[in-house]
Structures are given as C-alpha cells and as structure tokens.
Amino acid sequence: MKKNTWINIGFQAGALVLALLLTTLLLVAAGAPPFKAYASIVSGAFGKVGNVENILITWSPLLLTTAGVLITFAAGLWNIGIEGQMAVGAIFTTGMLRMLQHSSMSPALIIILGILAGILGGAIWAVLAGLLKIFGGVNEIFGGLGLNFVATALTIYLVFGPWKRPGVGSMSGTQPFDQKLWLPSLPHTELSLWALGLSLLVIVIVYFLLRGTHFGLRLKAVGKNPKAALLMGIPTWQYSIFAFLLCGAFAGLAGAIQVVSVYHRLLPNISNGYGFLGLLVAMLINYQAIWAAPIAFFFAAVNIGSVQLQIIYKLDSSFAGVLQDLLVLLVLLGEGARQRFLRKN
Amino acid sequence: METNTILIGLAGVLAAAAPVLFAVLGETITERAGIINLSMNGSILLAAMGGFAVAYRTQSLVLGFLAGMLIGMLVAFIVAFSSITLHQSQVAVGFVLALAGRDLAYFLGVPYMNTPGPVLKILPIPLLKNIPILGPLFFQQNLMTYLSYILIILIWLYIFRTRPGLMLRGIGERPAAAYVRGANVNRLRYLYTILGGALIGLAGPAFTLNVKAGWMGTQTGLDGIGWIALSITIFGGWNPFRAAFGAYLFSFLQWLGLILQSKLPGIPTQVLQVAPFPLMILTLLLVNISDAEWVQRMLASLPEGTRRVVARLLRALRASPPASLGVPFESE
Numbered sequence: 137m138k139k140n141t142w143i144n145i146g147f148q149a150g151a152l153v154l155a156l157l158l159t160t161l162l163l164v165a166a167g168a169p170p171f172k173a174y175a176s177i178v179s180g181a182f183g184k185v186g187n188v189e190n191i192l193i194t195w196s197p198l199l200l201t202t203a204g205v206l207i208t209f210a211a212g213l214w215n216i217g218i219e220g221q222m223a224v225g226a227i228f229t230t231g232m233l234r235m236l237q238h239s240s241m242s243p244a245l246i247i248i249l250g251i252l253a254g255i256l257g258g259a260i261w262a263v264l265a266g267l268l269k270i271f272g273g274v275n276e277i278f279g280g281l282g283l284n285f286v287a288t289a290l291t292i293y294l295v296f297g298p299w300k301r302p303g304v305g306s307m308s309g310t311q312p313f314d315q316k317l318w319l320p321s322l323p324h325t326e327l328s329l330w331a332l333g334l335s336l337l338v339i340v341i342v343y344f345l346l347r348g349t350h351f352g353l354r355l356k357a358v359g360k361n362p363k364a365a366l367l368m369g370i371p372t373w374q375y376s377i378f379a380f381l382l383c384g385a386f387a388g389l390a391g392a393i394q395v396v397s398v399y400h401r402l403l404p405n406i407s408n409g410y411g412f413l414g415l416l417v418a419m420l421i422n423y424q425a426i427w428a429a430p431i432a433f434f435f436a437a438v439n440i441g442s443v444q445l446q447i448i449y450k451l452d453s454s455f456a457g458v459l460q461d462l463l464v465l466l467v468l469l470g471e472g473a474r475q476r477f478l479r480k481n
Numbered sequence: 482m483e484t485n486t487i488l489i490g491l492a493g494v495l496a497a498a499a500p501v502l503f504a505v506l507g508e509t510i511t512e513r514a515g516i517i518n519l520s521m522n523g524s525i526l527l528a529a530m531g532g533f534a535v536a537y538r539t540q541s542l543v544l545g546f547l548a549g550m551l552i553g554m555l556v557a558f559i560v561a562f563s564s565i566t567l568h569q570s571q572v573a574v575g576f577v578l579a580l581a582g583r584d585l586a587y588f589l590g591v592p593y594m595n596t597p598g599p600v601l602k603i604l605p606i607p608l609l610k611n612i613p614i615l616g617p618l619f620f621q622q623n624l625m626t627y628l629s630y631i632l633i634i635l636i637w638l639y640i641f642r643t644r645p646g647l648m649l650r651g652i653g654e655r656p657a658a659a660y661v662r663g664a665n666v667n668r669l670r671y672l673y674t675i676l677g678g679a680l681i682g683l684a685g686p687a688f689t690l691n692v693k694a695g696w697m698g699t700q701t702g703l704d705g706i707g708w709i710a711l712s713i714t715i716f717g718g719w720n721p722f723r724a725a726f727g728a729y730l731f732s733f734l735q736w737l738g739l740i741l742q743s744k745l746p747g748i749p750t751q752v753l754q755v756a757p758f759p760l761m762i763l764t765l766l767l768v769n770i771s772d773a774e775w776v777q778r779m780l781a782s783l784p785e786g787t788r789r790v791v792a793r794l795l796r797a798l799r800a801s802p803p804a805s806l807g808v809p810f811e812s813e
Contacts, residue, residue, distance in 0.1 A: 166589065214572055268762075273769035277519075277572070278715055281708045282762035289759070412580060419573055452591050452698070457584030465559075465577045472567025 144474060151470030155463045162458060168449040180444030181437040189327040193398060194436035197222070197390035199335040201414025202428045203342040204383035204390075209423050210346055211379035212359030217265045217280025218387045218411035220287030221258040225388025227291060228257025229395045230310065230402040233317055234299065243316040250317075251392045258388015259381045261287065266380035270373045276380075292404050299402065309403040319397035328397040335393075336429070338386055343425040355379060387411060413460070420464045422471075435460055490736055492618050498732035499629040500525075500687035504710035505717060505724045506636050507680030511557070513640060513719055514673035515653040515805045518560050519575025521681055522707025523582020528552040528685025529703055530590040533696045536686065537598040545599070546686045553682015554675050556582060561674040564809065565667050571807055583704060593696045601625060601691040625687050632680075637721040649673060653803030656810040666810045684710070716764050718800025727764075771795040 163170040181187055201218055208215035215221075232253035236246045261283060268279040299310045321328040346352040357365040358375045366372045394406055417435055421427035442456035504521055511518045518524075528549035536545025556578055564571040601623045609620040619630070640646040648669065651659035656666045688703055689696055713731060717724025770776055776795070780788055 162585075162588065166591070214576075216576070268766060271773055271775060272766045273772035274762075274765050275715075275769075278712055278765055279762065282712060282759075282765060285705070285708075286759050286762065415576065416580070419577070450591070452588045454584040454587035457580060458588050461577055461581035461584055465574070465581055468569050468574055468577065469559075469563055469567060472563055472569040476567055 140478065143477065147470045147474035147477070148467070151466040152463070154470075155459075155466040158462050158466075159455075159459050163451075163455075166449075166451055168445070168451055173445060173449060173451075176444045176448055177438065177441035179441075181441030186325065187440055189322070189325045190440045191433070191436045192332055193325075193327050194439055195433050196331045196335040196393060197408075197410045198413055198417065198432045198436055199339050199429065200386045200390035200393075201411050202417045202432050203335075203339045203425075204386035205411075205414050205418045206342055206346065206423060206425050206428065207355070207386075208379050208383045209418055210352070210355050210359050211376055212362070213266075213269075213376060213379060214277050215262065215265070215280060215380065215383050216277050216412075216415070217262065217283045218383065218414060219407045219409070220280070220284035220411075221261040221384045221387035222391040222394075222407040222411050223284075223287040223291050224261040225254035225258035225384075225391030226395045226402055226406040227287075227294060227391075228388070229254035229392040230294075230299070233313055233395070237313060237317060246317060247319060247396055250396055251389065254392025254395070255385045255388045258386070258391060259384040262380040262384020262387065263377060266377040270376060288404075291402065291406060295402055295404050307404055309399065309401045312399075312401045317396070318400055319393070321397060326398050328393075331393045331397045334389065338389070339425065339428050343428075346425055409457075416460055416464050420467055488614065488617050490740070491733075492621065494729065494732045494736045495619065496622055496626045497692050497735070498728045499626045500684040500692055501706065501710055501713065501731065502629045502633065502725060502728045503680045503687055504684035504707065505713045505728050506632055506721060507553070507677040507682075507684070508710060508714040509677075509717065509719050509721060509724055510636065510640075510649070510680070511674050511677030512714065512806055513649050513653045513803055514670045514677075515656060515803055515808065515810070516561060516564060516670055516674045517571050517575060517807050518557055518674060518677060518681065519572055519711070520556050520560055520578035520582060520707075521710055522705065523579040523586075524553050524556040524678065524681050525582075525685045525688075525707045525710070526586040526701075526703055527556070527582040528682040529689045529701065530586040530593070530685070530696050532682075532686025533598055533689035534590070534593045536690055537593055537596065540599055542599050542601060542690055545690050546683060549684075549686035550679040550682040552685065553678040553680070555678075557674045557678020557681065558671075560678075561671045565670055568809060579707065587698055590696050590698060594698050595695065598695060599690060600694045623691060625691055633721050633725045640721065650803070652810075653805055656805050656808075660810070670810070681710075712765065715800070715802075716768060718768065719803060720800075723800070767798045768800045771799045772801070 160170045163173050181191060201222065204221075205215055205218060229250045232250040233246060236249065239246070265276050265279045265283055268274040268283075269276045272279070295307075295310055300306075301311045319328045319330055346356070354365070354370050355375055357368065358370060358372050358379075362372050365375075390410060391406060394408075395402060399406070413435060414432075417428065417432050421431050438459055439456045442453055442459075445451040445455055446453045504525060508518060508521060531552045532545045532549030535548035536542055539545075559578060560571060560575055563569045563574040603621060603623050604627075605622075606620040606627075610616045612620070638646075640649060648659060648662075648664050651662070652664055652666045652669050652673075660666050684706075688706075689701070693701065693703065695701075709731065710728075713724060713727040716727040780792055780795075783791060
C-alpha cells in the first residue's frame with residue numbers, strides 16, 4: 137500500500153514535469169526565452185491587484201461550468217453542449233433585461249429576474265440535449281455539438297439582427313445596458329462579489345451533493361451502471377435528464393453573470409470557451425469536486441497571466457490553452473501508464 | 482450565362498467538399514475499426530497550419546500535404562495508444578487533443594500568418610473536360626478534388642468488397658469473433674486509426690493549400706470544421722457513399738447560404754453560414770430515432786398498413802454504429 141502511494145505520486149509528478157518540459161520546448165520553438173516567459177505569466181497573474189481581480193472574474197464562470205460537468209460526469213454523461221448552454225443562458229438574460237430595462241421595476245429585481253432567466257435558458261438547452269439522447273437516440277456528444285452550433289447561430293443572429301446596436305450590428309455585441317442594470321461590483325473593476333459568492337456556493341453545493349447525499353449516490357449508480365441502477369429501482373432516465381438540467385442551470389448562470397456583471401451586453405462569443413475549459417478542469421481533477429476550486433483558480437490564473445506573453449513577446453494568447461491542454465493530456469496518459477505499471481507488477 | 486454561373490458554383494461545391502470528405506472518410510475507417518477519434522477538430526487545424534508552414538518553407542506542395550498527413554497520423558497514434566495500450570477513455574483523450582491541436586496551431590502558426598504561400602492549381606482532364614455540363618462540373622478541378630472522388634469509391638470497395646475490409650468491419654462489430662478467426666484486433670485497430678488519421682490530416686492542407694489558401698490564425702475560419710466532419714460521419718452511417726452525400730449536402734448548403742445572402746438582405750451573413758447545423762441535428766435525430774424504445778412501441782401500436790410504411794421509412798434513414806465502437810478489446 138505504502139509502495140503504491142509513492143508510485144502514484146511518481147507518475148503524477150512525471151506527467152507534470154513532462155507537460156512543463158513540452159511547453160518549455162514550445163516556447164523555445166516560438167522564439168521566447170522560456171524562464172522569463174514563465175516569470176512574466178506569474179507576474180501577469182499576480183503582479184498587480186487588477187490582475188488578481190481579473191483572475192477572480194475568470195474564476196467565477198469556470199467554477200460554474202466545472203461544477204455543472206461534475207454532475208453530468210457523475211451521471212456518466214459527456215455534456216459537450218455546455219458551451220451552447222452558457223450562450224443560451226446569456227441570451228435569455230439579455231432578453232429579460234431588454235424587456236424590462238425601461239419598466240418602472242426596481243433595478244435589483246430586474247437583475248434577479250435576468251439571472252433567473254439565464255438559469256432557465258441554460259437548463260432548457262441542456263434538457264434538449266438530454267431529450268435528444270433519451271428519446272431520440274442521439275448521443276449527447278453529437279447532439280450537444282449540434283446544439284452548440286445552433287446557439288452560436290442564434291447569438292450571432294440576435295447581435296446582428298433584431299438586437300443590433302442602433303445603426304449597424306457589430307462583433308462588439310449589443311448596446312451595453314444602463315449602469316443601473318449592472319451587478320454591483322467592487323469600485324473600478326468588473327469583479328462582483330455577488331457573482332463570485334454564487335459560484336463558490338454552487339461548487340460547495342455540488343461537492344456535498346455528490347459526496348454525502350442519497351441523490352448523489354444514486355446519480356453515480358446511474359453513471360457507473362445504468363442497467364443495474366434501473367434494476368435497483370432508480371428511475372434512470374429521469375436522473376439523466378435531471379443531471380443535464382442541473383448542469384445547464386449552472387452553465388446558464390455562468391452566461392447570465394457574463395452579461396450582468398462582466399460585459400453588460402450580449403457578445404457573439406459570450407461563452408468564451410469556459411464550458412470546454414470546465415470539462416478540462418473536471419478531467420484534470422479526476423472528477424473529484426474537492427479539487428475543483430483550486431484547479432479552476434490555477435487555470436484562470438494561467439489565462440490572465442498569459443495575456444502578458446502576447447504583449448511582451450508577441451506570442452499568441454492561445455499559449456494558456458496549450459499549457460492547460462498538455463497538462464490534462466499528460467495527466468490522462470500518466471494515469472494510464474500508472475495503471476498499466478501496477479497491472480504488470 | 483445563368484446556367485454557367487450555377488455550374489461554376491456547383492463545381493465550387495464539389496471542390497470545397499473535398500477536405501471535409503477526406504476527414505469524414507478517415508473518421509469512417511477509424512470508427513469502422515471500433516475507435517472514436519474525437520480529436521478531429523484539433524488534428525485538422527494543426528495539420529492545416531503545419532502543412533501550410535512546410536509548403537511555405539520548402540515551396541513544395543507535396544511536402545506540405547505529406548506534413549499534414551503526418552500530423553494527423555501522430556495525433557491518431559496518441560488516441561490509439563492511450564485507448565488501446567493505456568486503457569484510457571477515447572472520448573476524454575480525443576477531446577483534449579481536439580483542444581490541444583487547435584491551441585497549438587494558433588500558437589505555432591503566428592510566423593506564417595497572412596503570408597501568401599503555394600496554392601494547388603487546377604488541372605483539367607483532357608477530353609473529359611470538354612463533355613458538356615459534366616466537364617466543367619467534375620473534370621476541371623484540382624488533384625485533391627479528383628482524389629476525393631476516387632477515395633469515396635476505393636474506400637467503399639475496400640470496406641464492403643474485400644477480405645481485409647470484412648475483417649475491418651469484424652473488429653468494429655464483433656472483435657472477439659474476429660480474434661477467434663485469427664485477427665490481431667488491437668494491432669489492426671492501431672493500423673486503421675493511424676490510417677484514418679492520415680486522411681484526417683490530409684484535410685488540413687487541403688484547406689490551407691487549396692480551398693481556403695493561407696494561414697490566418699483564428700481568422701482562417703476552420704475552427705469547428707472537425708466537429709462538423711464528426712457529425713457528417715454519423716449522418717453518413719459509416720458508409721463512404723452516404724458520407725459523401727452528407728459532405729456534399731453540407732458544402733451545397735453553405736454555397737446556397739452565400740447565394741441567398743444577396744437575395745435576402747434582412748438576414749445577417751453569419752446566420753446563413755451556420756444554417757446547415759440545425760439541419761445536421763435534425764438529420765442526426767432522424768438517423769437515430771428508430772433506436773429509441775418509444776418509437777418501437779409506437780410502431781407496434783400503429784395499424785398494419787401505416788406501420789409498414791413508417792417502419793420502412795425509418796429503416797431507410799437508420800444508421801447503426803459499429804457494435805463495438807468505443808469499446809476496448811482484451812484478448813485475455
């Protein structure tokens with residue numbers, strides 16, 4: 137037992153070292169001094185208070201999407217449609233705010249209704265993927281991908297069509313909302329403690345839901361072996377749909393937050409890859425909710441820190457993605473190698 | 482004049498479908514062997530950038546296409562290795578590779594952005610090019626388009642009319658039975674995944690050296706094409722001819738979007754560009770729906786005459802995946 141612990145740590149450390157080695161080689165290949173580049177990522181992430189605030193702004197939607205896919209993964213589902221769910225959430229929020237912005241309702245109430253609409257929108261889009269899977273026989277990966285495209289088309293249509301800025305529609309999005317419809321944030325930043333608090337609350341709820349409740353246990357049973365779960369009397373398809381619904385609701389909330397607290401308008405690419413990044417985080421932490429918050433924070437820090445690379449070394453900002461992807465890839469491969477090693481010995 | 486314009490447009494549809502076709506045919510072979518290569522979107526983008534970069538540096542189109550294929554093979558090898566040898570989830574590894582390939586392409590492609598490179602030229606086929614209508618449509622194309630026609634037929638013949646093709650279907654449907662008959666299931670799965678990867682990789686330079694010449698980073702407009710090719714593979718029911726129909730339909734709808742754009746000024750351009758996707762979902766639904774339990778129950782309750790018609794219609798649309806798609810095989 138003791139020996140295995142060391143083997144496990146060895147393989148995980150090996151995967152991390154290998155991932156860093158690879159990204160270092162890539163930096164060299166791109167003509168940047170690697171150690172200075174890493175240092176500039178760190179200073180770009182933590183050098184100024186404003187940068188840390190940006191990390192927290194990025195952390196919030198990433199926490200939500202990670203929390204969402206932890207639920208669908210527990211149910212054995214690959215909710216690749218999460219990007220679209222986040223976008224539809226943002227669309228619903230924008231729609232609600234547009235509808236009520238000139239009414240006499242109190243701004244706080246409008247914001248709350250907007251966020252609820254976003255949650256609803258995300259949930260609807262996710263349940264659609266679930267219905268396609270269960271009643272249409274369409275694998276959730278393909279249905280989800282298709283729905284992502286539809287959500288993108290819908291967003292673009294709204295931004296350039298019915299909701300376009302007075303004059304001409306543009307990629308910079310719809311007309312920003314009046315400041316009274318912004319989620320209250322810290323002074324001189326888009327960082328809203330409300331958004332951050334909600335996101336942290338969600339990840340804590342998901343942690344306890346999956347760990348300590350009857351529901352979580354049954355959900356995992358559905359994910360591990362649906363046939364056995366059905367024989368045990370668990371209504372499997374209802375559980376699957378509910379997993380989609382919860383994940384979509386969290387993704388929708390993430391989309392709503394982007395609208396009411398970060399951009400204050402609808403953008404063509406409002407989901408910004410947070411859904412896929414959430415899937416990556418969930419894989420990297422081996423679906424253990426306890427690690428979601430720190431690893432999502434780390435990913436957010438890498439994203440913000442890498443902005444510096446673009447400014448100083450003219451490198452593409454996709455370096456953050458490269459680092460994250462290779463890390464997850466090598467951890468997956470390392471896990472496979474570890475299992476193989478243990479089987480052989 | 483009007484018919485001529487349409488003819489040129491349709492010839493463009495055939496040419497534009499070629500890269501998608503390569504990817505779809507590659508994925509079809511891979512999935513026939515029982516492996517899902519979900520990395521396509523990343524593979525194609527990385528191969529598109531890498532193929533262009535090599536062709537630009539060496540000024541050789543051949544080396545560019547070969548580089549693209551090599552990149553596709555390498556990514557496919559990682560999928561095969563992690564799933565067959567390391568027993569990791571094909572979907573998880575494929576998904577990560579789909580993102581990694583894309584990010585790497587954008588990261589490493591910066592030096593080649595917006596630089597003009599070599600482009601594949603049109604090569605009309607003597608005699609055939611003069612046939613009215615068919616000539617300008619099929620035979621005034623470039624080599625990649627011709628290759629795409631040939632591959633559809635060759636791969637169909639291979640899968641359905643040859644002994645190794647039978648074995649290929651066997652390792653995807655019933656690997657245990659194929660193993661008993663002497664097939665080295667896992668070695669063949671490696672082989673077909675890498676072979677399929679070569680075709681997927683070929684799709685990359687077929688874009689950047691041909692249909693969408695040049696590398697423009699995120700503006701290249703290729704992000705998402707791999708996911709589309711994946712949907713077309715399912716739509717194609719793992720049959721090269723049906724897959725080709727899907728690829729041509731997609732290409733045709735995109736062209737139609739461009740045409741209609743001038744006729745319907747009220748609709749933003751970007752919407753018509755993505756119009757094929759909702760249609761894709763609808764077809765996926767039609768292709769798969771006969772597998773759903775409630776459809777079977779509903780069918781049973783229909784009156785005899787109607788039932789036969791509906792059942793036949795559903796069967797015609799239906800496409801079932803290889804029975805062991807995504808299922809690892811252990812000989813012990």
